[in-house]
Amino acid sequence: MVRQFQIGVFIISLLGVVLPVFAADDYLDALEAEAAKVNDADDTKTDEGRPYHDEDGFLRNLPLQAFEEEMEDTFAGTYSFYRKLQKSSQGEVFDAYKKGATVEQLRRMIMNRFSHDRLSQ
Numbered sequence: 001m002v003r004q005f006q007i008g009v010f011i012i013s014l015l016g017v018v019l020p021v022f023a024a025d026d027y028l029d030a031l032e033a034e035a036a037k038v039n040d041a042d043d044t045k046t047d048e049g050r051p052y053h054d055e056d057g058f059l060r061n062l063p064l065q066a067f068e069e070e071m072e073d074t075f076a077g078t079y080s081f082y083r084k085l086q087k088s089s090q091g092e093v094f095d096a097y098k099k100g101a102t103v104e105q106l107r108r109m110i111m112n113r114f115s116h117d118r119l120s121q
Contacts, residue, residue, distance in 0.1 A: 056103040064094055078107050081114045089113035 051061045059070045072079040082093060093109055101109070 054102075058103050060100075067094060067097055075103065075107075078103075078110055082110050084117075085110065085113050086117050089117055 049061050051059050051066075054060050058074060059066075062070060068079070068082075071082060082090065085093070092113065093106060096109055097106060
């Protein structure tokens, strides 16, 4: 009788250890699924227009005025040529920026437009 009682207590205590482990696994699985949803949502926000830094350290998805301020702060030399461009050329540079042109591509474009604008005056 005592032996059966000891076995019963052992089984109950074993269940007390094993069952929470299974419950913890389900809980962790649910947490991981929610974390994956949040990470997926964060990835799409960048595409929706939230500013972010590219590999050159340049902020992307900015409106025109913020783009110009960012260029002035980050690439002052390039900005000094950009501000001398005609408004139409500045608009072309900004359009290229919005389409994802790299900083190097923007620099070349600014210098090409600067040379062209100077020649046409």
